[in-house]
Amino acid sequence: MAKIKQIGMAAGTFSVALGIGFVMQNGDALAARFGADTAAEQPAPFAETVEVDAAADVIDPMVMPFEEPIVVAQAGVASPKAPDLATPNPVIESAVVLPEAAKVPPQPQAPIQLAALDPEEMPEIETDAIAAVEVDCVPVMSATASTAATVALSVSAPCHTSAPFTVHHQGMMFTAMTDASGAADMNVPALAEVAVMIAAFADGDGAVSTVAIPDFANYDRAVLQWQGETSVMLSAYEGNANFGDDAHIHAGNPGDMARLATAEGGYLVKLGNASAPDPLMAEIYTFPSGMIGVTPDVMLVAEAEITAGNCGQELNAQSIQVSPTGATSALDLTMIMPDCDAVGDFLILQNMFEDLTIASR
Known part of the structure; x- marks a missing residue:
C-alpha cells in the first residue's frame, strides 16, 4: 500500500465485542382494522252500495245524497224516450249516470319512506368495503432474486409517503425512504441463500418478504455499517493494489456490476438515506470468489476519517462477513475518536475483517 497519513489502531486500543449469530426476524402480516317504518295505510276504496227501487216512478232526492237522480229505463216503465212499438221484442238500453260525488276517488300513491339504518344491522358488504379501505394502508413488500446474488426490493406504503423506514436483513440494517406516493425500490446484496427481508416503519407498521438466491455460493460479502455521520468507510485492496489505484475499491471508486459478471473483480454499494434523521448506513463489498477458480487475494480494511464532527466523540460500527458457504462472522466496535487536532x-x-485470502483457507 502507498504511504498515506494514517493512524494505525491496534486491537487493544478500543473495545471490540465479538458476536456471531443472528436472530432471524420474522414479521407477521398486519391484520386489517376495521330498521324500517311501515308504509302509510291505504285509504279504503269507495264501497257504499246504492239500492234502486225499479217500481218507483220518482226517486226522492232527500233519500240519497246525490246531486242528480239516477235515471233508470226498464221495459214496462215509462221513459222520456220510448222505443218504436212496431219493432218486435225491442231491446231496451239502460244507463246509469253517477254524480261526481259518487265516483271512486283516485287512490293516492303511498309516500316513499326511507328506513332508518341500524349500525348493528348494516349489510355485510358495506363492512367489508370499509375494511378493504383500511387494509390498503398496510405496507407490502415484494422481493425478487436479481443479478450477482442481489435482491430487488419493492416497497409500497400508501399511508407512509416520504417517510423513512429501516430494512433488516441477516443483521444488516440501513435506512431507506419512500417517495411522495409511498413507494421505494432498491437492490440489496443477499447475505443468505434464503434471504429474509423486513421493512419496518417508526409507527410499528411493516412488511416481510422471503426469496431464494440461486447464485449465492458464487460470492464473498463484507459489510461495514454505522449510524449517523461517523465518516467510516470500507476499502478493498484487490491483488497488489495501493491506496488510490483502480483496484482500490471504496465508496469513491466502487467498481461496477460488469466486474462481477466477468469475474474481473469486486463491487461496492452504499445503502442508506443520509437525508433521514440519524440514519443507519451500510457499505457492502461483493467479490466473485466462486467464479474465479483461484484463491482470491483481497485485503479488507475499515477506515474512519477524523472530522470536526466526530473528533473526540464515541464511534460505533459493526462489520459482518459472509463466505460463499454461508458462514457468517460479526464484530462490534466502540471507541473514542482522537482529539480535534488530528x-x-x-x-x-x-481486525474488523479477515482478508479473503485468509478467509478462503
Missing part, C-alpha cells in the same frame, strides 16, 4: 487524518480499524 482532523483530516484516517484511522485504520484493525
